[in-house]
Amino acid sequence: MLPIIIILFIFFLSTTSNAAVQDFCVADLTVPAGPSGYSCKSPENITVDDFIFSGFRQPANTSNTIKTSVTPAFSSQFPGINGLGLSVARLETQQGGVVPLHSHPGSSEIVVVTEGSLIAGFISSANNVYYKNIEKGDTIVFPEGLLHFIVNAGNDTAKAFFIFSSSEPRTQLTSLSLFGNDLPANIVGKFSFLDVEDVIKYKKLLGGSSSE
Amino acid sequence: MLPIIIILFIFFLSTTSNAAVQDFCVADLTVPAGPSGYSCKSPENITVDDFIFSGFRQPANTSNTIKTSVTPAFSSQFPGINGLGLSVARLETQQGGVVPLHSHPGSSEIVVVTEGSLIAGFISSANNVYYKNIEKGDTIVFPEGLLHFIVNAGNDTAKAFFIFSSSEPRTQLTSLSLFGNDLPANIVGKFSFLDVEDVIKYKKLLGGSSSE
Amino acid sequence: MLPIIIILFIFFLSTTSNAAVQDFCVADLTVPAGPSGYSCKSPENITVDDFIFSGFRQPANTSNTIKTSVTPAFSSQFPGINGLGLSVARLETQQGGVVPLHSHPGSSEIVVVTEGSLIAGFISSANNVYYKNIEKGDTIVFPEGLLHFIVNAGNDTAKAFFIFSSSEPRTQLTSLSLFGNDLPANIVGKFSFLDVEDVIKYKKLLGGSSSE
Amino acid sequence: MLPIIIILFIFFLSTTSNAAVQDFCVADLTVPAGPSGYSCKSPENITVDDFIFSGFRQPANTSNTIKTSVTPAFSSQFPGINGLGLSVARLETQQGGVVPLHSHPGSSEIVVVTEGSLIAGFISSANNVYYKNIEKGDTIVFPEGLLHFIVNAGNDTAKAFFIFSSSEPRTQLTSLSLFGNDLPANIVGKFSFLDVEDVIKYKKLLGGSSSE
Amino acid sequence: MLPIIIILFIFFLSTTSNAAVQDFCVADLTVPAGPSGYSCKSPENITVDDFIFSGFRQPANTSNTIKTSVTPAFSSQFPGINGLGLSVARLETQQGGVVPLHSHPGSSEIVVVTEGSLIAGFISSANNVYYKNIEKGDTIVFPEGLLHFIVNAGNDTAKAFFIFSSSEPRTQLTSLSLFGNDLPANIVGKFSFLDVEDVIKYKKLLGGSSSE
Amino acid sequence: MLPIIIILFIFFLSTTSNAAVQDFCVADLTVPAGPSGYSCKSPENITVDDFIFSGFRQPANTSNTIKTSVTPAFSSQFPGINGLGLSVARLETQQGGVVPLHSHPGSSEIVVVTEGSLIAGFISSANNVYYKNIEKGDTIVFPEGLLHFIVNAGNDTAKAFFIFSSSEPRTQLTSLSLFGNDLPANIVGKFSFLDVEDVIKYKKLLGGSSSE
Known part of the structure; x- marks a missing residue:
């Protein structure tokens, strides 16, 4: 009964021969990138581990000034997602911790709270603020490129995925x-x-050179 | 000191006047959609709650044949993500539970395990299978449109975000x-x-009409 | 009267100098690809034959288990189409032939019947089946990524372009x-x-390894 | 044994409820379009015939000045392809027929010759001409937006798909x-x-108003 | 000699009949927009003036706190550019004027200086500052979504296009x-x-409500 | 007080380490390009001058047959714009000058008149002509890929940005x-x-080889 499988492979052989089939483009950081992402690793070197990231197994160290740590699983750390337009990071923040105001140029973000509660919000280009105290089981979206912030105003450590x-x-x-x-x-x-x-005062605080 | 703010608003007034600024396009399910997503809700009706989804607060009921439940936060449930190319869902699966083999046409997927362990994998168009037993803290990516599956082969309930x-x-x-x-x-x-x-046997099992 | 042409070439010279003008990006399969396709062949090596594919001149051999052959003209075979988001293949199928159920991740498909008749259809994600007996002169579209199939239930050989x-x-x-x-x-x-x-039975038939 | 199917439907119910699942966006020409295509027809009105076009069944009338007819299957005629970035047309051209020089803004084109032979070519922005006499079984690609032409210089009627x-x-x-x-x-x-x-002469020939 | 033109129109008639040909999608601000832009104005109401914007004829009033005025030609003001992914604005700034630090979510920007000189720069996400004193005839690019600023540190009024x-x-x-x-x-x-x-001080200056 | 800055850099370190952060992809013309643009220059070689183009400082020489010069600032000349989907050029045209009829495959264009007046227009695929005499301070848009032209019918030199x-x-x-x-x-x-x-006559005028 082997003929079927043999024939079936012939059936779509030309798309799988020596050229990449382009099911995925695992990042190869050793050659030049292009505007749409990193170059693709050669198919014969790809293994299941290119598609797995285990960096969220261990808790992060949040003993820092902002009492907060963000662990990214971006294409630099997780080469299998290159070119797929998707990534994830983990937030851990102690009581009183903060994710300072920032934006992600070219990317939207959804926050999924998995522990504790957070004040989270974004500011629109019309300068309206959309923010709320969200808790475990809630999600909030920050539309593409807009400024947003997170403050752990609860009584416990909070965790979330970005x-x-x-x-x-x-x-x-x-x-x-x-x-x-x-x-x-x-x-x-x-x-x-x-x-x-004031600029000079905050430059000293935040590490900027303070020449006028 | 008000002049500054007044002038600043004039500065970019024309982009915020009566027309939508297009910072976001909250889904309006009551008018026709287009190929790129749902139509945009009128800006004056948008509130912070359009950008928040709370459907993951309660555990799902997994007392079903596949011992598994998936709770989606897609633009139908979470109108603030319309047009942003991003969504999330929650998996809960008892010991022995399964997410049957399936694909998501037009979408890649990252799984983040938050509890328990899972056998998770995908099948490439060259018919190679990339699968592994992953545990809490691991992520796996299923590249766009490819068949994938999840089996809870561990000893406990497992949870994950998709x-x-x-x-x-x-x-x-x-x-x-x-x-x-x-x-x-x-x-x-x-x-x-x-x-x-065999087809007829499985049609009976899975609810298909079984006329030859 | 030559001045005109000389001046005209100067007019847009800078876009055609040593850098590729990017009218096209003929595939170079010898260097790494990226997420948006193969790298571009150096312009001085491009000839008209990069833009022509002659693989449909000869009939294919359909003496196989599925009585069907598909001849692709994809960028691996037809380098001039790289990056253009478009390709074609030819179907030849004897009486009783079949194109087994499959999907094309990331691609829609139009079938144009050029000879004979075919039962052709696709299955939506809501599990509705859209299928019909179509004949020479008919086309059917299979929207992006959805499962579809073709059966030659007519009395003759059928041909189509995909x-x-x-x-x-x-x-x-x-x-x-x-x-x-x-x-x-x-x-x-x-x-x-x-x-x-049953799984073991069909693994034997279709060439899979059958260890439990 | 019905429980399985019932549960499975619950499993992904929320994506199929009252909102369009967006497997496809069949064109509704009666409401305003947007930059990415026509609005989507309401799902309950969609039938298999929206995905089928039968306009290539009958030969076209080529008894005209250019001895040529092109029959389009675009989203206006074939609503199921709206938003999918793909369409097809049929060429029929008598001996001596011609497809006059033209471009398709925003679209690439592949020609598949199904009968006869054709001189077909395109002109690059560097003003190089890539053309050749192609015959039944050959394809040629015209990269996005470039001028191209087809002449039936053979001894017979020729046919092709665009x-x-x-x-x-x-x-x-x-x-x-x-x-x-x-x-x-x-x-x-x-x-x-x-x-x-000369302009006035050709305006008379081609129907333009000829006021200086 | 009319036959030619008549035939030629028949040749591509089906694409121009009652449906929009989609050469352009002039913005109609009176019906709901979608994620890819405003809906398209009905073709029979489109005139050449939809494609022309004359708002740069008159100088702007720069007698304000920042001694600067920006006049936009965006799709709200210039409906013919809807869906084309392109717009322009004019900067006029007196000696000592400033364009405050800002970003454009989802858009890159090129500045073309047409009069005077400007200190212009952007800040990368790695917190490097790329800035320079540029003068009439210079252009600078601010990549998508990054913070940038302009200061008129010269001795004269400066003008530019964004x-x-x-x-x-x-x-x-x-x-x-x-x-x-x-x-x-x-x-x-x-x-x-x-x-x-300090926050309270600047809230008073910039018009924010200053409740702690 | 340094801890804050140190911690903040750790906060997003993994995205800025050895891999490009992809804020921009400055063109490297020495390695192969891909369908989405030139490859990216190595980050350590990037300076502010990659983002600045000064080629509009000097007037162009318009002493040619068409009394017109176009100076491009495209990614070949202005490597910082690679991949950003945006570029600019300068037009200078004497009285009686002309920009011959042409199209830009894959690109829309806005013209901003900065000096003099111009007859400018485009031709739609339905063969309607949209043209007008525009003057300093006016803009006109030519939608993607359509034929357009400019004639300096005024009494003076005219200038514009494309x-x-x-x-x-x-x-x-x-x-x-x-x-x-x-x-x-x-x-x-x-x-x-x-x-x-006539073809032979104009081939002689415009530099084409005139073999029949």
């Missing part, structure tokens, strides 16, 4: 962008309406 | 497609290589 | 995915609702 | 654009390098 | 998002690392 | 496509309805 519509989401932290780089303080004051002395 | 690269993922269950509809049994036998008597 | 919205469509054959690989029979039984003995 | 990467391809015929509308002849002469008297 | 890869770009002004809305000051302090008294 | 929805727009000049290449004159006559003697 889901992104990009395989390699980028993060732009507002206060770091304002104060944590080498932009002259007077330019920052100019484009932010902040007093230059 | 993340999709579509706001309204569709699900095509293989055995239901084969046996659970009104296709004549001889046609099914013909295109599946199954004996017609 | 048109795809992808330059390198992939094919996932349902019965091969179920039975034609090395998945343990008890897992297949579990996720398909089939009795394990 | 395959497009758009559900509603548009056609811009070069000579009609130059001469077949109400543009003043002196403007046409100016932007085409043609003598105004 | 070019966007979106028909309806949105603008999120950083300091307004931080201080110009009704978010409680202690939450803003928390997610921005700013002292609450 | 804005494209592609990083590497291609240009297909109609009269050059018809007459400026090595297509045999009788084929051109056939597909254009022009008399062969």
Whole structure:
């Protein structure tokens, strides 16, 4: 009865021969990328482990200033998702922890709370704020590219998953962008309406060089 | 000091006037949809609750034949994600539970295990199977449109989140497609290589009409 | 009178200089691909034959178990279509021939019957079957990623063209995915609702390894 | 044994309830369209015939000046392909027939010759011409938006299918654009390098108004 | 000689009949929009003026706090660009003027300086600042979604065009998002690392409600 | 106070480590391109000058047959725009100058007049002409892929910017496509309805080889 299988393989042989079938494009970080993602790893080197990420097994260390840790599973860490327009990260945040205001250029985000409660919200380009205290079992969506924040105002540690519509989401932290780089303080004051002395104060706090 | 804010609003007024700013397109299910998603709800009717879904607060009932329940947060349930190319669902499965073989046309999926362990895998178009026993803290990706399955072979209830690269993922269950509809049994036998008597047997099991 | 042409070439020279003008991206299968397709062949090596495929000149051999042959003109065979989101294949099927149930992840398909008649249909994710006996001069569309099948129930050989919205469509054959690989029979039984003995029977028929 | 099927339907019920499942978006031409295509017909009105087009059953009438007829199966004629990025048309052309020089903005095209032979080619933006005499069984691709032409220089009627990467391809015929509308002849002469008297001559031939 | 033109029109008649040919989708702001843009105006109501915007004829009034005015030509003002993924705006800024730090979610931007000189720059997600003093005849690009700013540090009025890869770009002004809305000051302090008294100070300046 | 900044960098370290963060994909013209654009330059070699183009500082030489010059800022000249779907060019045209009839396959265009006045228009696929005399401060849009033209019918030099929805727009000049290449004159006559003697005349004028 083997003929059937043999024939069936012939049936669609030309699409599976020496060329990649393009069912997936596992990231190869060693060759140049393009605008749509990393180049594809050669099919013969792909194993099931390219499609699995185990980085959420261990709890993260949240003993830091913001009492918060975010563990990403992006295409750099999880090569099987390259080109699929999807990724995930895990949030762990102690009581009083915070995810500072930031945006993800080119990506939307859904938050799924799995433990504790969180004040979570986003700001629209019309400057309306959509925020609420959400708890375990709730999800909130932050539409593409808009500023958003999370504060653990509850009495316990909180955990959540962040889901992104990009395989390699980028993060732009507002206060770091304002104060944590080498932009002259007077330019920052100019484009932010902040007093230059305040800019210098926060540059010191956030690691920016503070030359006026 | 009000002048600044007044001027700033004038600065970008024309984009926020009577027309939608298109920061988001909350689904309005009452008017016709288009190929890229549901039509947008009128901005003045949008509230923070359009961006929040609370359907994961309560556990699901898994007392069914497959000992498994999937709770979706798609754009039909969660209108704020319409057009964002992203959604999520929750899996709960008892010991011995199963998510039958299926595909999601037009969508990739990441599974994040939050409790228990699961045998999870997908089948490529070259007919290679990529599967593994994954546990709490692991994720696996099923590339766009490929058949995949999950079996709870562990000793406990398992839970996971399913993340999709579509706001309204569709699900095509293989055995239901084969046996659970009104296709004549001889046609099914013909295109599946199954004996017609087997087709009829499984049509009875899975609710399909069994006329030859 | 040459000045005009000389000036005209200067007019848009910078877009045609040493860099590819990107009118087309003929597939180069010898360097790594990316998520959006194969890399582009160097322009100076491109000839008219990169844009022509002659593989439909000869009839195919349909003396096989399914009495059917499909000849693809995908970007692996027809490098000029790389990146254009379009390809074609030819079907030839004897009386009683069949195209087994399958899907094309990420691609829609139009069938154009050029000879004979065919029972052709697809199954929606709501498990409705849309099928009909179509004849020479008819076309049917199978929307993206959905399971579909073709049976030659007529009295003659039938021929058709398959048109795809992808330059390198992939094919996932349902019965091969179920039975034609090395998945343990008890897992297949579990996720398909089939009795394990039936799974083992069809694994033997379709070339899968049959260890439980 | 009915429980299984009942449970299975519950399993994915929420995606199939009152909202469209978006497996397809059959064109509804009676309500406003959007940038991505026509609005979707209400699911309860959809039948298998929305996915079938039978307009290629009858031969076309080629007794016209160009001895050629093109029969389209675009989303206007074939509503089931709306939003799928794919369509087809049939060419019939007598000996000496011609498909005048034209482009399809936003769409690539593959030609599959099914009878006779054709001189077919396209012109790149670097002004290179890629053309060849192709015959039954050959295909040629015209990359997106580039000018192309077909001449039946053989001894017989020729037939072909045109395959497009758009559900509603548009056609811009070069000579009609130059001469077949109400543009003043002196403007046409100016932007085409043609003598105004020639413009007027061809305006008369091709139906354009010929005021200078 | 009319036959040619008559035949030619028949040749592609079916695509131009009662259905929109989809050469363009001029925005109709009176019916619901979808995720890909506004609905299309009925073809018989479209005139050349839908494709023309004359709002840059008159100089803008820059007598405001930021000594700057931006005049948009987005699809709300310029309906012919709906769905084309492209728009433009004009900048006029007096000596000492500023375009405050902001981002455009989902859109890249090119600035073309037409008069004067400007300090212009953007901040990457790795917190590197790319900025320079650019002058008349220079362009700078701000990649999709990243924070950017412009300061007129020259001795004269400066003018520029802003070019966007979106028909309806949105603008999120950083300091307004931080201080110009009704978010409680202690939450803003928390997610921005700013002292609450500073937050309250700037809320007063920028029009936000200042309840802690 | 340094801890904050240190922790913040750890917070999103994994996305900025050795892999490109994909904020931008500056074109590297020395390695193969793909269908979505040029490959990305290695991040450590990127400077602010990759995002700046200064080619509009000097006036162009318009002493040519068409009294017109177009200076492009496409990704070949302006590598920072690679993959962003946006580019710009500058038009300078003397009194009586002309931009010959042409299309941009795969790109829409907005024209912004900055000096003088221009007759500008496009031709739809239904063969309607949308054109008008526009002046300084006006913009006009040419929807994707449609033929368009510009004539300087005013009394002065005119200037404009051309804005494209592609990083590497291609240009297909109609009269050059018809007459400026090595297509045999009788084929051109056939597909254009022009008399062969006219074709030969214009081939001589526009640099095409004139063998019949």
